[in-house]
Amino acid sequence: MRIGCPYCGERWNDEFIVLGDADALMKRPGEAQFALFYDYVYLRDNPAGRHRELWYHQGGCRQWLVVTRDTLNHTVHSVETARCVAQDREAAS
Amino acid sequence: MEFVDSIVLSSCSVAAYARLKRSEGSATPDGEFSLISGLALMHYSLWSVLREGLSGGRGWTPAWRDPEPKAEYDAIIVGGGGHGLASAYYLAKNHGLTNIAVVEKGYIGSGNVGRNTTIIRSNYLLPGNIPFYEHSLKLWEGLEQDVNYNSMVSQRGVINLFHSDSDRDRYVRRGNAMMFEGVKAEYLDREGVRSFAPFLDFDNARFPIHGGLLQRRGGTVRHDAVAWGYARGADQRGVDILQNTEVTGIKVEHGKAVGVETSRGFIRSKKIGLACAGNSSRVAAMAGLRLPIESHVLQAFVSEGVKPLINQVILYGAGHFYISQSDKGGLVFGGDIDGYNTYAQRGNLYTIEDVFEAGMAMWPGLGRLRMLRQWGGIMDMSMDGSPIISLTPIDGLYVNCGWCYGGFKATPASGWCFAHTIARNEPHQLNAAYRLDRFATGHLIDERGTGAQPNQH
Numbered sequence A: 001m002r003i004g005c006p007y008c009g010e011r012w013n014d015e016f017i018v019l020g021d022a023d024a025l026m027k028r029p030g031e032a033q034f035a036l037f038y039d040y041v042y043l044r045d046n047p048a049g050r051h052r053e054l055w056y057h058q059g060g061c062r063q064w065l066v067v068t069r070d071t072l073n074h075t076v077h078s079v080e081t082a083r084c085v086a087q088d089r090e091a092a093s
Numbered sequence B: 001m002e003f004v005d006s007i008v009l010s011s012c013s014v015a016a017y018a019r020l021k022r023s024e025g026s027a028t029p030d031g032e033f034s035l036i037s038g039l040a041l042m043h044y045s046l047w048s049v050l051r052e053g054l055s056g057g058r059g060w061t062p063a064w065r066d067p068e069p070k071a072e073y074d075a076i077i078v079g080g081g082g083h084g085l086a087s088a089y090y091l092a093k094n095h096g097l098t099n100i101a102v103v104e105k106g107y108i109g110s111g112n113v114g115r116n117t118t119i120i121r122s123n124y125l126l127p128g129n130i131p132f133y134e135h136s137l138k139l140w141e142g143l144e145q146d147v148n149y150n151s152m153v154s155q156r157g158v159i160n161l162f163h164s165d166s167d168r169d170r171y172v173r174r175g176n177a178m179m180f181e182g183v184k185a186e187y188l189d190r191e192g193v194r195s196f197a198p199f200l201d202f203d204n205a206r207f208p209i210h211g212g213l214l215q216r217r218g219g220t221v222r223h224d225a226v227a228w229g230y231a232r233g234a235d236q237r238g239v240d241i242l243q244n245t246e247v248t249g250i251k252v253e254h255g256k257a258v259g260v261e262t263s264r265g266f267i268r269s270k271k272i273g274l275a276c277a278g279n280s281s282r283v284a285a286m287a288g289l290r291l292p293i294e295s296h297v298l299q300a301f302v303s304e305g306v307k308p309l310i311n312q313v314i315l316y317g318a319g320h321f322y323i324s325q326s327d328k329g330g331l332v333f334g335g336d337i338d339g340y341n342t343y344a345q346r347g348n349l350y351t352i353e354d355v356f357e358a359g360m361a362m363w364p365g366l367g368r369l370r371m372l373r374q375w376g377g378i379m380d381m382s383m384d385g386s387p388i389i390s391l392t393p394i395d396g397l398y399v400n401c402g403w404c405y406g407g408f409k410a411t412p413a414s415g416w417c418f419a420h421t422i423a424r425n426e427p428h429q430l431n432a433a434y435r436l437d438r439f440a441t442g443h444l445i446d447e448r449g450t451g452a453q454p455n456q457h
């Protein structure tokens, strides 16, 4: 599986570390909101198909990336920097 | 797993045989047809092997039926892997529920029960785990007689190596934890390990072998024979095993489970147990449940067959690698999961490299062997690395999942406890710690101490 890093180009996935579901992990609720915080820490959609996930390019530019990947066949559909995704989200809200 | 091809062959041939027999109609000379449409009650023994050996094997009957789904069952188990089949077996045997179906989307044994590296052991550390896995080991010890099926339970011993002083402390602690729970553990020094496995790299510059923790009662079991043995045992007690029947929906009314939609129509039941291993999240989502689980791939490998080389199961302590030898002679081994979410039953090259590097560091002679096969299976990795056998917020819906890469050894106890949980609508003491809501209440069972990061367990 190769991931096209926006900075470094296409690289084998052993250069990266994967953290998990980007949509779940990038929406950190306040700690006082117990139920939401429980969801955030533990519950995952774990879909079969398209999945947006956080990958860290440890063996390259050391940027956090949001990779949209198909969990059924490992096709990488798109790669954005997590920073851009977060900024877009902020701008939208 | 070993013998991938033979699994396919044998399950197909059972089905083909059943078809053949059906087409022959009820006029078979020896009256076997009634065994197929009714219950296949043939008892396996030395005598039956001799008799069939001398008569060309013509008297063997299918090990289980291929029934049509009924409109309603007292309980439905979704998933015909080891855990689902064992659950049905113990529901029938221990709880007298016999109007049960196991609904399996493929053929039984096509999931992880037929893909694992067959290791059984109960050398755990934490209180919630040790009694459960020990119960499982005890059930393994009596399984073949219980289900009248040869599953080749081989208690050849499991050795966990350690490579430093702090590693040694860790394993001594684990051994002590086991002994507190009444599970025998033995400490091996360097020479002790050498007496079992002289070929290991004891003087490796980076990770020399200092000793090991031995559990003699651990070992291996022929994985697919476990599925077949439980299937046959359940079938004999009246359980319908519905193969090639995919569950596509779970119907819930007023907070109560009422049945499942399948590729062969709707089937009603007030008790539905999910035992779908790597697909647990997808099936639970049909009832609107989100689980603390990610699906990951674990790969395994088999070398060419060689004469007996290694008599125990040996686990490397400085990386993730474990190895044993199958009865066919192939070395069976594996290591880490790949680490990213996936439902594709195949992995990537860097994990393969990683496994082989660890293997070579522990046992340099491995480099002289050729590899025969490699495959992957989808793991239900839970957020604390421990399983879930539990009630759910939906009445009559039960989950059995989160087995990570270690659920094969749990198969008997998992089925035993799940059956209890479903029949009594409450967990047994042995699975009381495996509640689904433990993540909300903070009662995690985190053997590795790595937190809510499934790919680290």
Ligand SMILES: Cc1cc2nc3c(=O)[nH]c(=O)nc-3n(C[C@H](O)[C@H](O)[C@H](O)COP(=O)(O)OP(=O)(O)OC[C@H]3O[C@@H](n4cnc5c(N)ncnc54)[C@H](O)[C@@H]3O)c2cc1C
Pocket: B001, B078, B079, B080, B081, B082, B083, B084, B103, B104, B105, B106, B107, B108, B109, B110, B111, B112, B113, B114, B115, B116, B117, B118, B119, B120, B245, B246, B247, B248, B275, B276, B277, B278, B279, B283, B298, B299, B300, B334, B375, B376, B377, B378, B379, B403, B404, B405, B406, B407, B408, B409, B410
């Ligand atoms: C490579 C590898 C090595 C392993 N090594 C070991 C080991 O050495 N020791 C150990 O203890 N454990 C090991 N494991 C883990 C162990 O195999 C699993 O934890 C265990 O088999 C899971 O339970 P099961 O047997 O019920 O799963 P499975 O056999 O996967 O059963 C689940 C079943 O559910 C069915 N299903 C899914 N969705 C649906 C649906 N919608 N409708 C109907 N049916 C459905 C699937 O088709 C499948 O047959 C290993 C796993 C792998 C992949």
Ligand SMILES: [Zn+2]
Pocket: A005, A006, A007, A008, A009, A057, A060, A061, A062, A063
């Ligand atoms: Zn990069």
